[in-house]
Amino acid sequence: MYLSRFKYMPLIGTIGNYKKEYFSKDLIAALTVAVVVIPQSMAYALIAGVNPVYGLYTAIVSTIIASAFGSSNHAIAGPTNAIALLVAGSMAPYMAQENAYEMLFLMTFMVGILQILFGVVKLGKVINFVSHSVVIGFTAGAGVLIGLGQLSTLLGMSIKGSSHMSTMEKFYYVITHLSQTNIYALGLGLMTMAIIIVCKKINNKLPGALIGIIIPIIFIILFSLDQKGVKLTGFIPSSLPPFKMLVFDVSVVRNLFGGAVAISIIGLVEAIAISKSIATTSRQKIDANQEFIAQGLANAGGSFFQCFAGSGSFTRSAINYQSGAVTRLAGMMSGVVVALVLLFFAPYAQYIPSPCLAGVILVIAYNMVDKKEIKHIIKAGKFKSDSLAMMATCIATIVLPHLDVAIYTGIAISIALYLKDTNKAPMKILVPSEGINGSVIEKEVRAIKEKMDILIIQLEGNLFFGSAEDLQAKLDDLVDKSKVFILRMKYVANIDLTALGVLKVFIRTVKESGGMIIFSGVKSEFSSLLMNTHMNSDVGEDNIFMSENEIFASSTNALERARTIIGPDVRGQEADSASRKLQESKSILSISPDLESKNTAAF
Numbered sequence: 001m002y003l004s005r006f007k008y009m010p011l012i013g014t015i016g017n018y019k020k021e022y023f024s025k026d027l028i029a030a031l032t033v034a035v036v037v038i039p040q041s042m043a044y045a046l047i048a049g050v051n052p053v054y055g056l057y058t059a060i061v062s063t064i065i066a067s068a069f070g071s072s073n074h075a076i077a078g079p080t081n082a083i084a085l086l087v088a089g090s091m092a093p094y095m096a097q098e099n100a101y102e103m104l105f106l107m108t109f110m111v112g113i114l115q116i117l118f119g120v121v122k123l124g125k126v127i128n129f130v131s132h133s134v135v136i137g138f139t140a141g142a143g144v145l146i147g148l149g150q151l152s153t154l155l156g157m158s159i160k161g162s163s164h165m166s167t168m169e170k171f172y173y174v175i176t177h178l179s180q181t182n183i184y185a186l187g188l189g190l191m192t193m194a195i196i197i198v199c200k201k202i203n204n205k206l207p208g209a210l211i212g213i214i215i216p217i218i219f220i221i222l223f224s225l226d227q228k229g230v231k232l233t234g235f236i237p238s239s240l241p242p243f244k245m246l247v248f249d250v251s252v253v254r255n256l257f258g259g260a261v262a263i264s265i266i267g268l269v270e271a272i273a274i275s276k277s278i279a280t281t282s283r284q285k286i287d288a289n290q291e292f293i294a295q296g297l298a299n300a301g302g303s304f305f306q307c308f309a310g311s312g313s314f315t316r317s318a319i320n321y322q323s324g325a326v327t328r329l330a331g332m333m334s335g336v337v338v339a340l341v342l343l344f345f346a347p348y349a350q351y352i353p354s355p356c357l358a359g360v361i362l363v364i365a366y367n368m369v370d371k372k373e374i375k376h377i378i379k380a381g382k383f384k385s386d387s388l389a390m391m392a393t394c395i396a397t398i399v400l401p402h403l404d405v406a407i408y409t410g411i412a413i414s415i416a417l418y419l420k421d422t423n424k425a426p427m428k429i430l431v432p433s434e435g436i437n438g439s440v441i442e443k444e445v446r447a448i449k450e451k452m453d454i455l456i457i458q459l460e461g462n463l464f465f466g467s468a469e470d471l472q473a474k475l476d477d478l479v480d481k482s483k484v485f486i487l488r489m490k491y492v493a494n495i496d497l498t499a500l501g502v503l504k505v506f507i508r509t510v511k512e513s514g515g516m517i518i519f520s521g522v523k524s525e526f527s528s529l530l531m532n533t534h535m536n537s538d539v540g541e542d543n544i545f546m547s548e549n550e551i552f553a554s555s556t557n558a559l560e561r562a563r564t565i566i567g568p569d570v571r572g573q574e575a576d577s578a579s580r581k582l583q584e585s586k587s588i589l590s591i592s593p594d595l596e597s598k599n600t601a602a603f
Contacts, residue, residue, distance in 0.1 A: 011068040014327050022326040029325035030333035033316050039209040043361045044079035048087040048308050055079050057241040058307040060339045062298040067331030070294035071287040072275035076316040076331050077298050083267055083311045085142045089403035090259025102247045110260040111309045112300025119292030134410035135269055136373050137390035141397025143368030153358035154189040156182025182229045185355040188216045192359035209360050216356045231354040238346040241305035262404030267311035271295050274312040278321050385417035425471035430456035448481045454562045455482035460491040463499035475506040483515055484562040490521030500533055507538050516565055518543045520558035
């Protein structure tokens with residue numbers, strides 16, 4: 001198969017397996033995507049604070065490269081709203097400089113190189129550290145910022161020195177100078193927004209943004225509204241993206257590095273999320289590391305053709321898939337279509353009113369706030385880790401002056417809350433009854449008030465240094481609560497030396513107080529660890545019961561051993577003791593929900 005032989009050059013595999021019937025479907029999808037991407041890419045360029053033509057350049061070059069090298073057949077890359085806002089935030093202090101665009105393209109190159117490195121060293125799983133809640137919070141905050149930032153353009157206001165002002169400063173200026181509103185600009189912007197909304201209600205496939213820009217152009221020409229204070233986009237060159245060498249400057253690299261890291265991370269999160277989302281229905285296997293490399297090549301390569309950083313687009317990818325695209329060639333052809341439009345129809349773009357592009361952006365900004373998902377996260381718990389991470393990231397995005405800091409804040413909070421939730425040592429206390437039924441009762445650690453003959457301590461999950469303190473506190477509460485303790489290790493997935501040290505202290509403390517420790521359900525991989533740490537000699541070889549194939553066997557044997565140690569008075573005279581009845585106990589099955597479905601050794 002071509003696809004397997006050319007894993008890192010998937011385009012070759014696609015061409016090798018291409019069929020004639022695919023072309024018409026890919027072409028229709030490409031034309032549909034191009035209709036959407038033209039107004040979107042120009043609007044995103046304005047969000048990034050650059051001339052709209054650079055949005056078109058990015059929609060051409062980045063889209064073609066990412067589609068050629070990506071692992072998804074349907075994901076469409078290029079300029080996106082969130083990345084454009086990050087670009088604007090990183091470049092804001094430098095846009096007044098003469099070499100601003102040189103710095104912009106160098107940062108795009110840096111983003112690409114970082115993403116390629118992430119893919120080469122196979123850091124695909126690292127992206128999981130950026131939680132879904134952080135992305136939702138950042139996107140919502142970005143939507144608010146984008147919307148506020150476009151109000152002045154929608155109202156036709158001209159703000160002196162706006163390039164040095166934050167979004168909130170611009171918003172304050174707008175609300176304190178509403179008297180400067182240009183009614184014609186506002187009318188055109190609202191017209192565009194209304195057309196987009198109506199088109200969406202009539203049919204989702206209608207290119208509302210494109211129609212919403214074309215109709216106002218007619219009004220501009222008929223009524224000469226450009227002479228009444230309505231600002232137009234201006235001249236856009238009729239040429240393909242020009243090749244231009246980058247200007248490397250160590251000081252620029254140092255200044256823009258933090259922003260480049262944030263853009264590369266969020267860009268990859270977007271791209272992977274989109275690819276996986278579509279793959280759930282297309283059934284295509286997604287390689288995260290290959291997607292990293294594809295996005296990196298798109299940004300690094302695009303930087304030589306005057307592109308700013310881009311990523312995968314949720315809207316355009318969904319349209320591409322829903323329009324019937326079969327292969328990656330659909331994405332590449334959409335880039336070619338945009339190039340042809342730029343080459344032959346660019347002169348007409350100068351009549352596009354800026355308030356109309358602002359209207360497109362405002363609709364996009366509103367849709368960026370995923371209200372349904374936000375409600376879902378909050379409903380799960382206002383003070384849960386996901387909710388707190390989402391709200392903190394959203395607020396930081398709106399309030400903090402640097403968006404890359406907002407991203408790092410969200411990631412840090414997300415990881416900190418996760419660690420907070422994982423520093424607990426999962427433990428269950430099982431008390432075997434002395435009755436004829438042989439039942440086992442589950443109790444909380446603090447519920448054990450009186451001294452028992454036998455207590456079963458069931459340890460679970462990963463016992464590591466982070467949970468060692470909690471483990472020690474729980475075991476300390478149990479030291480004087482029993483004569484014999486059975487440490488059930490069956491459901492311990494992993495244990496490190498710090499946690500083993502806590503168990504060792506517990507064993508010695510129990511022995512000093514005249515008690516006894518028995519291990520049950522010890523997995524083979526843990527036996528050498530017990531031996532190397534001399535815990536087998538502390539406990540005694542006779543008191544270690546390995547995990548067996550028979551359900552409950554090791555704990556039955558451990559419980560029998562415990563009763564033997566205690567003596568015949570405790571064991572009682574019943575022919576069927578609790579230890580022998582343990583295998584038939586239904587209550588023990590409720591201790592772990594997967595016991596009934598597993599035929600491996602329990603306890």
